[in-house]
Amino acid sequence: MSGLILVSGGAGYIGSHTVLALRERGRDVLVLDDLSEGHEAALLGAELARGSMLDRDFVRSVFEEREIAAVFHFAARCYVGESVEDPGLYYRHNVLGTLNLLDAMAATGVKRFVLSSTCATYGEPERIPITEDLPQNPINPYGVTKLVDEWMLRDFHTAHGIESVALRYFNAAGADAEGRIGEDHEPETHLIPIVLQVALGQRDKLTVFGDDYETPDGTCIRDYVHVTDLAEAHVLALEAMEKTPGSVGIQAFNLGNEAGTSVLEVIETARQVTGHPIPYTLGARRPGDPPRLVGSSARIREALGWTPKFGDIKTIVETAWKWHQARPKGYDDRGGR
Numbered sequence: 001m002s003g004l005i006l007v008s009g010g011a012g013y014i015g016s017h018t019v020l021a022l023r024e025r026g027r028d029v030l031v032l033d034d035l036s037e038g039h040e041a042a043l044l045g046a047e048l049a050r051g052s053m054l055d056r057d058f059v060r061s062v063f064e065e066r067e068i069a070a071v072f073h074f075a076a077r078c079y080v081g082e083s084v085e086d087p088g089l090y091y092r093h094n095v096l097g098t099l100n101l102l103d104a105m106a107a108t109g110v111k112r113f114v115l116s117s118t119c120a121t122y123g124e125p126e127r128i129p130i131t132e133d134l135p136q137n138p139i140n141p142y143g144v145t146k147l148v149d150e151w152m153l154r155d156f157h158t159a160h161g162i163e164s165v166a167l168r169y170f171n172a173a174g175a176d177a178e179g180r181i182g183e184d185h186e187p188e189t190h191l192i193p194i195v196l197q198v199a200l201g202q203r204d205k206l207t208v209f210g211d212d213y214e215t216p217d218g219t220c221i222r223d224y225v226h227v228t229d230l231a232e233a234h235v236l237a238l239e240a241m242e243k244t245p246g247s248v249g250i251q252a253f254n255l256g257n258e259a260g261t262s263v264l265e266v267i268e269t270a271r272q273v274t275g276h277p278i279p280y281t282l283g284a285r286r287p288g289d290p291p292r293l294v295g296s297s298a299r300i301r302e303a304l305g306w307t308p309k310f311g312d313i314k315t316i317v318e319t320a321w322k323w324h325q326a327r328p329k330g331y332d333d334r335g336g337r
Contacts, residue, residue, distance in 0.1 A: 003028070003067070003068070003070065003239070004029070004030055004066055004067060004068050004069055005027055005028065005029050005069060005070050005072060005270070006024070006026045006031075006032055006062070006063075006066075006068045006071045006072070006140070007019050007028050007030070007031050007032070007071075007072045007073065007074065007134065008031075008032045008033070008053060008072070008074060008075040008086065008101060009033055009037075009038065009053075009074030009075030009076065009095075009116075009176050010029070010031030010032070010033055010038070010046070010048075010072075011031060011033040011035055011037075011039055011040060011043055011048070011173065012033070012037055012040050012074055012075075013042075013183050013184070013185070014031075014037070014041060014044075014074055014169075014172055014227055014230055014231065015031075015038065015075075015116075015228065016039070016042035016044075016074070016114065017176060017181060017227045017228055017230070017231040017234070018055070018074070018230075018231040018234045019031060019043060019044075019045065019046050019070060019072040020051065020176065020180070020181060021232060021234070021235050022229070022235060023044075023046060023230070025162050025235065027183075029046050029047065029049065029181075030047050030048075030049055030062075030066060031046055031048045031049065031052065031062070032048075032049050032053070032059070032062060032075070033049075033050065033055065033253070034050060034051055034053070034249075035047060035073065037051060037185075038270065038319060039062065039184060039331040039333040041310075041332075042181045042331060044120060044180060044181065044210045049062050053075045053093070053096075053097035053098075053100060053101065053148070054092060054093065054096060054097055054100070055099045057128050057228060058324045060100075060102045060103070062102045063105065063107070063108040063110065065110060066174050068108070068110050068116070069110070069112065070110065070111075070112035070113070070175065070238055070241070070242075071101060071105060071110060071113050071114070071198075072113070072114045072116075072234055072238070073087070073098060073101055073113065073114065073115050073116060074116045074312050075097055075218050076089060076093055076094045076098075076116065076145075076146075077090050077094060077142070078094045078118070078142060078188060079142065080120065080140045080142050080288065081141075081286075082142075082295055082303075083140050083142035083145070084140055084141060084142035087131075087141040090130070090141045090142055090145045090259075091141070094146065094149065095144035095148050095149065095152075096128045098115075098149045098152060099152065101113075101160065102152060102153075103108070105156075105160075105162055106159070106160040106162065109192055110162070111161060111162055111163055111245075112162070112163050112164075112238060112241045113153065113162055113163065113164040114164070114165050114167065114234050114237045114238055115149055115150065115153060115165070115167065116167060116169070117146050117149065117150060117166040117168045117169070117252065117287040118143065118146050118168055118169055118292075118297055119142065119143070119168050119169060119170050119254065119256075119293060120138055120142055120146060120204055121136045121138050121141075121143050121144030121146050121147040121168060122134055122136055122137070122138070122168075123136070123137040123139040123143060124137070124139060125290070125293070127293045128260075128293075128297055129157070129256070129258055129295055129296040130144065130254060130256075130293070130295045130296060131254070131296045131298070131299070132168075132252055132253065132254055136150075136209045137146040137251065139288060140288060141227060144331050145228070146151055150248045151168075152331045153250055154216075154250050155165060155331025157249060157288075160279050161208070161246075162251060162277050163198070163241050163245075163246065163248045164242070164250050164251075164304070164335070165238075165248060165250075165251050165252070165253065165255075166247075166250075166251070166252040167230070167234065167237065167252075167253055168232055168252060168253065168254050168255065168295075169225065169227065169230060169254050169255050170213070170222065170223035170225055170254070170255065170256040170257075170293060170295045171190075171191075171222045171224045171293075171301065172225060172227050172230055172297045173190070173224045173226065173227065173316045173317075173320065174192075174226040174227050174228065174310060174315075174316040174317075174319040174320050175224065175227065175319045175320050175322065175323035176227075176228060176319070176323070177210045177228065177319050177322075177326075179319075179322045179323055179326050181286035181323075182209070182320065182324065182327065182330075183227070183320065183323070183329030184327070184331050186330075187269050191201055191222075191263065191266055192224070192266060192316070192320050193271045193320065193324065194206050194273050194319060195266060195267055195278055195305070196270060196274070196317075196320060196321055196324045197323070197324070198276070198278050199274040199276040199278055199281070199297030200272060200324060202248075205279040205280050205281055206267075206276075206278075206280045206281075207281055207282070207283040208263050208267075208281070208283065209281065209284065209285055209286045209289065210265070210282075210283070210284050210285035210286070211264075211282050212285075213285075213291040213315050214291055215244025215262055215291055217262050217264045217265070217290060218264075219262045219263035219291040220262065220289055220290070220291060220292070221260035221261065221262045221293070222260060222261065222292065222293055222294075223256040223257055223258070223259065223260055223261075223294045223295050224257065224261055224266075224291060224313055224316055225255055225256055225308065226309070226310030226311075226315070226316050226319070228309070228310060228319075229255075229306075229308040229309060229310055229311075230255055230333055232306065232309075233253070233255050233300065233304070236304040236305065236306055237253075237304065238251070240303070240304055248279040249273070251303070252258035252270075253297070253299055253300035253303070253306075254295040254296060254297055254299065254300065255295070255297060255300065255306075256294060256295025256296065256297050257297070257308055257311050258294065258295065258297055259294070259311070259312075259313075260292060260293075260294040261313045265288055265313065266313065266317070267280060269313050269314055269317050270321075272314070273314065273317045273321050274321055276304075286318055292337060
């Protein structure tokens with residue numbers, strides 16, 4: 001298939017891996033990013049339109065100046081704690097930013113949209129593994145704003161015929177297997193890179209928040225999915241829409257490995273991979289942390305043929321370790337942002 005793919009937030013962690021996956025398939029990509037969180041180096045030379053999703057005129061001009069075939073939307077704030085402290089920030093970025101994109105698509109006739117959504121839209125799930133038919137009852141502003149995005153997709157499909165796929169992630173982790181790009185946040189809040197920072201001597205230790213959950217070792221269990229596998233799911237979603245226009249409509253899929261890994265199991269895996277002891281201390285539970293979040297990916301396997309290639313936690317940690325060893329300071333471009 002031909003046509004320019006616009007990737008909002010394409011300089012970020014998951015976005016940049018998806019840009020790489022698209023380019024490796026020979027697709028033309030234009031990244032829309034203000035680089036407030038992302039890294040231009042992560043684009044590996046892909047074309048960049050630098051600007052804010054909140055600038056309605058800028059977003060509209062990108063669509064008017066270029067012939068865009070489809071949109072992948074990653075640009076968003078994504079920290080639960082921050083969303084509770086500053087909900088306005090999340091409604092502006094995650095709702096208004098998405099609305100600006102959809103308005104521009106409606107005005108210029110672009111019909112295909114893939115949304116980076118989240119398992120946080122489910123809130124406290126009624127059962128595990130989480131399936132797409134469970135109620136969506138988010139318990140924090142981050143989850144609420146992503147659910148609003150999904151509602152907007154439904155309405156824009158009805159009004160403007162925009163097809164969409166919303167992909168509800170669990171815990172993105174790992175790095176490009178060849179070590180070309182990886183995870184670099186400031187500040188870092190994700191478990192695996194924090195554990196590896198301890199292995200690198202950049203932190204003395206980490207804190208495990210709670211060891212009294214109703215899980216085998218008392219620590220929270222999460223479903224870790226390799227970032228390259230997430231990227232592949234986005235590409236498959238687009239290809240499904242291109243194969244038979246109009247057949248997808250509006251759909252949503254979970255993206256998980258269907259295998260939970262506890263915090264202590266992640267630490268032990270990292271000890272084996274890195275050869276470092278990785279000390280930790282115990283802290284109190286964090287408010288709103290469910291004991292277990294594991295997703296079923298049966299629907300996307302059946303509908304799109306998605307199968308994770310990096311399904312075990314050891315492989316995920318190994319790819320992350322390769323990246324962090326090679327780039328212990330990340331992309332080294334913070335001074336330019």
